[in-house]
Amino acid sequence: MTQLDVVVVGGGAMGSAAAWQLARRGMRVALLEQYEAGHTNGASHGASRIFRLSYPDPVHIGLAREARRLWRELEDVTGARLLTVTGGVDHGDHPFLQDLADGLAAAGVPHSWLTPAEAAERWPGIRFDTRALFHPDSGRLHADHAVAALQDAAAKEGAEVRHSTPVTAIEVLGDDTVLVHTDGGSYRARRVVAAVNAWAAKLVGGLAPLPPLRVTQEQPAHFAARVPEDGWPSFGHRFADPDHFYGGIYGLATPGEGIKVGFHGVGPEVDPDHRDFTPEPAQLAALREYTRRWLPGVDADVFTPISCTYTTTPDSIFVLDRHGPVVVATGFSGHGFKFVPAIGRVLADLALDGTRPDPRFAFNR
Structure with a gap:
């Protein structure tokens, strides 16, 4: 032994x-x-995974700051390139965006509000109809x-x-x-x-x-990019109506694979030992409809589904x-x-x- x-x-x-x-x-x-x-x-x-400091509370912001330092240390130790800073943007009509801005301000994290026109000029692959919260330190990690x-x-x-x-x-x-x-x-x-x-x-x-744990099979997809992948930020789109596109979207570029777009935590419940890895048709159709309406920088008809698990607490x-x-x-x-x-x-x-x-x-x- x-x-x-x-x-x-x-x-x-x-x-x-x-x-x-x-x-x-x-x-x-x-x-x-x-x-x-x-x-x-x-x-x-x-x-690809999103890296961001954009949280409304100092505990998560502090943990993310520590993680950023350690990601860079891990890169130095191994020679791997893991964290790419692209900037990040959140938009939509959900009041949580103001909570994010207040949290960033309290923690001294760089951020700024952009008008819809300013945001669209910077990121032509995304359609904006509300002001947008920009946080330049965000980016992506290679999982x-x-x-x-x-x-x-x-x-x-x-x-x-x-x-x-x-x-x-x-x-x-x-x-x-x-x-x-x-x-x-x-x-x-x-x-x-x-x-x-x-x-x-x-x-x-x-x-x-x-605590109670809910295991779901999440179903994002990589969509073909019409706007070059290196021009995309990590992004979140949050709706006040929880029934509108399942309450919100996240996305980011995955170099060589397209633009990853997904709903957050709304996949079907599964046993992790018995998964089919198959997209649920209604959610996949809604995801494609979202990209047609809100992401002019991707082709909604050219996509590759992805499957992963979320384990979610109450x-x-x-x-x-x-x-x-x-x-x-x-x-x-x-x-x-x-x-x-x-x-x-x-x-x-x-x-x-x-x-x-x-x-x-x-x-x-």
């Missing part, structure tokens, strides 16, 4: 970041991932490269990274002892970090007081907490990727000395 300080279960972005942070602190760490490297079964694959870089950095610090190693059970023997069982053997450790997101209820639902705030020797990361609700390396730091803190982040990330809040 292998003896370690910490076993990290889940080799997606969050678990890989935790393994890097733990290993660089001198811990004996194993990172166990149930699927092969580069798989598409969870929420960490693909070539696949980020996971690979995090695992490479963890391995360089001495972590054992094992793919195709499903964890069959976690057994708590005491406050400082857990057994992590796989078909190929067991690992004994002082702590386990379960960064399994959609599989959290299945794996640790009996070990920690998880308040859409993720869970970063510890119960006994079990640390849990889940419920990222479709907006966690930008924070990945900072969340890795939080998970390492929880595992080593129990230091908890803001109470909003607790099991019970």
Whole structure:
């Protein structure tokens, strides 16, 4: 039986970041991932994720600022190019845009309001009928490269990274002892970090007081770009009417693949072990109709559907907490990727000395 300080279960972005942070602190760490490297079964694959500081509260803004610094550090350590600054823009008739602007102003984050004409001149691929909130520090992350870089950095610090190693059970023997069982053997450790997101209820639902988790199969698509991909910002379009285009849209360029456009968190509920990866016809039709009406810079008839999972909490705030020797990361609700390396730091803190982040990330809040 292998003896370690910490076993990290889940080799997606969050678990890989935790393994890097733990290993660089001198811990004996194993990172166990149930699927092969580069798989598409969870929420960490693909070539594009939005990075932004645009949140209405200082906690998320602070975490994003820390993540930005750590993304750049990870790039320096591995030589990978991960974060590309493109600027970002939010528009629409939802009052939440003013909340975003107020939060950015309070935190001293650069931003400005543009008229519809000013926004359309800057980004001709998007149609605007309201003022737009511009935040120049936003951009995109390459998800696949980020996971690979995090695992490479963890391995360089001495972590054992094992793919195709499903964890069959976690057994708590005491406050400082857990057994992590796989078909190929067991690992004994002082702590386990379960960064399994959609599989959290299945794996640790009996070990920690998880909030209700809703797992959905989200269905964005890459649309062919009529405006060059390098001219696109990350963007959000928010409607006050929740029934209008499912309440809102997000999008960004994915170089070489087109413009990624999707609804946020409204896909059908699924079991993560039994997904069909097939777009729901009504939502796909609505997505294409949105692009025809609001994105003159894409071709609504030339597209490639994408499939990923969201694991959403009732308040859409993720869970970063510890119960006994079990640390849990889940419920990222479709907006966690930008924070990945900072969340890795939080998970390492929880595992080593129990230091908890803001109470909003607790099991019970």
